[in-house]
Amino acid sequence: MALYSKAQIRKVLAVAVKAVEARQAGKKTIVLGNITFHNKSGNYRISVHADLDDPGWCNRLIRQCFEVGLGLPPFNWYFGAATAHLTLMKLAPYQLAAGSKPQSGDIIGFSGDPGHIVLALGDWYGDGRFLVAENTSAKRGDPSAPGTKVTALKNLRTQGRSVYRLWA
Numbered sequence: 001m002a003l004y005s006k007a008q009i010r011k012v013l014a015v016a017v018k019a020v021e022a023r024q025a026g027k028k029t030i031v032l033g034n035i036t037f038h039n040k041s042g043n044y045r046i047s048v049h050a051d052l053d054d055p056g057w058c059n060r061l062i063r064q065c066f067e068v069g070l071g072l073p074p075f076n077w078y079f080g081a082a083t084a085h086l087t088l089m090k091l092a093p094y095q096l097a098a099g100s101k102p103q104s105g106d107i108i109g110f111s112g113d114p115g116h117i118v119l120a121l122g123d124w125y126g127d128g129r130f131l132v133a134e135n136t137s138a139k140r141g142d143p144s145a146p147g148t149k150v151t152a153l154k155n156l157r158t159q160g161r162s163v164y165r166l167w168a
């Protein structure tokens with residue numbers, strides 16, 4: 001029941017890495033990408049901007065990474081919702097069995113309202129760390145200040161954690 005190919009997920013991951021690396025380099029905003037889409041009125045090109053210093057926008061970061069990586073117009077990712085909690089509810093059919101080990105490209109959700117959502121990068125840099133891209137108000141990860149960042153999965157709680165896989 002996979003929705004996306006590994007190649008598509010790799011593009012989504014590249015967008016997430018672009019965001020976290022821009023933040024690590026001290027940038028406050030970034031254009032994640034440009035999306036060209038077509039409708040009855042013609043062709044449109046939209047630049048998708050991310051505010052990297054704004055904390056607590058985990059759901060927005062994940063939605064934007066998928067939209068840019070998949071070439072979707074803003075607010076057109078099927079699983080997008082107002083909060084992480086609502087996005088995770090929409091992702092429920094793709095939830096793996098409890099205790100499943102996440103892989104690169106998986107979405108990891110944390111229970112609660114509004115909840116929390118991150119994108120598993122895996123061992124992106126080849127140094128043995130299993131990383132996630134996130135936007136949070138917490139002081140963890142790199143950079144440690146709240147906002148968009150990369151964080152080791154081992155530094156996130158396991159209680160209330162669920163893993164979702166949209167790719168094959």
